[in-house]
Each structure stands twice: as C-alpha cells, then as structure tokens.
Amino acid sequence: MKSLTVIHLILACVLFTSFKGYEEEKNPGAFYATIDGKMFKLREDQLFRGLLMTKSASMDGRTPSKTVISTTFNGSSYDNADGRLFSELAQFEIGYDGEKIGVPSSYAIALQFDATNYFMLTDGSQLEITKFEWESDKKHFNLSADFNCKLRSFGYPNDGKKDVVFKGRMSDIRITVPSWIAHKN
Numbered sequence: 001m002k003s004l005t006v007i008h009l010i011l012a013c014v015l016f017t018s019f020k021g022y023e024e025e026k027n028p029g030a031f032y033a034t035i036d037g038k039m040f041k042l043r044e045d046q047l048f049r050g051l052l053m054t055k056s057a058s059m060d061g062r063t064p065s066k067t068v069i070s071t072t073f074n075g076s077s078y079d080n081a082d083g084r085l086f087s088e089l090a091q092f093e094i095g096y097d098g099e100k101i102g103v104p105s106s107y108a109i110a111l112q113f114d115a116t117n118y119f120m121l122t123d124g125s126q127l128e129i130t131k132f133e134w135e136s137d138k139k140h141f142n143l144s145a146d147f148n149c150k151l152r153s154f155g156y157p158n159d160g161k162k163d164v165v166f167k168g169r170m171s172d173i174r175i176t177v178p179s180w181i182a183h184k185n
Contacts, residue, residue, distance in 0.1 A: 040090065052176065
C-alpha cells in the first residue's frame with residue numbers, strides 16, 4: 001500500500017511539473033534580430049522577460065532618476081581569440097512612459113557580439129514600442145517593439161571595428177513590475 005501511495009505521489013509530481021503555467025503558455029514572447037544582415041542567434045534556454053526598475057540619479061546631478069524597462073537577450077558563448085569565454089547578448093533599456101505606444105522618451109541598446117562590445121549611436125537609431133498590454137494581475141505587462149539602430153564598438157577607432165546595424169523586433173516580452181514601483185505609478 002505504501003509503495004502504491006509513493007508511486008501516485010511521484011506520478012502527480014511529474015504531471016504537475018511538466019505543464020507550463022497558463023500565463024507563460026499563453027504568451028511565450030519572441031525576439032528576432034540581425035547584425036549587418038547576420039542573424040543574432042539566441043540561446044535555446046532564453047526567457048523572454050524583463051524588469052521595470054528605477055535608476056538612481058547621477059551623483060553630479062546631470063542625470064535625474066528615472067523608471068526604465070530593462071531586458072536582456074542572451075546569445076552564444078564561446079572562447080574568443082584570447083582564449084577567454086565571451087557571451088553574446090543584447091541589452092535594452094527603455095524609458096517607461098506608462099502605456100504609451102510609439103517612440104519612448106529615452107532608450108539605449110548595448111550589444112556584445114563577435115568578441116566585441118558595442119554601444120548605440122543616438123543619430124541613426126530608432127526604437128518604437130508597438131504594443132503595451134497589462135496582464136490581469138497588474139504585476140506584469142507585455143511589451144513589443146521594433147528597433148533599427150547603429151552601434152559602435154567601445155574601442156573605436158583603435159580596434160579597427162566598423163559600426164554595425166542592429167535591426168529586429170521583440171514581441172510580447174513579459175515585464176515584471178516590482179511592488180515598490182507599482183505603488184508609485
């Protein structure tokens with residue numbers, strides 16, 4: 001009898017852990033991007049999530065505090081020419097303007113690709129929020145955006161790397177809103 005109970009418990013655990021939650025299944029999210037026409041390949045275990053966060057003001061007072069949407073998309077990892085591990089990724093920081101669709105008040109993109117770190121050039125870069133939708137719990141929202149940006153290596157011009165065009169789309173990225181921010185907004 002005890003062995004039958006144990007088998008039932010194990011079977012129940014396997015069944016319940018093998019199903020995805022309703023929200024995750026309903027809205028898995030997606031990310032597609034190219035760099036100078038070459039596909040940015042995501043890791044297979046990539047989660048399409050982000051976080052609404054408050055960035056502190058700079059100590060010199062030039063940059064005020066602000067609320068931003070932060071999300072990272074992880075790519076391949078490999079040993080670079082120096083033999084050190086290098087992980088490709090794309091990081092987005094988008095100014096949070098409530099439920100506004102269109103061009104956000106601020107945005108920045110950083111990229112680690114082909115063993116090089118890149119930052120976004122303001123001129124010639126565009127990001128547009130195409131969808132903003134709250135989930136029923138009001139603790140999360142789903143964000144979609146299109147981007148077409150010009151990026152430059154941190155070592156420019158000494159590293160000999162040319163500027164790259166980073167273009168793509170993120171769809172239904174689930175953004176978590178921490179409780180201490182939700183009360184402010």
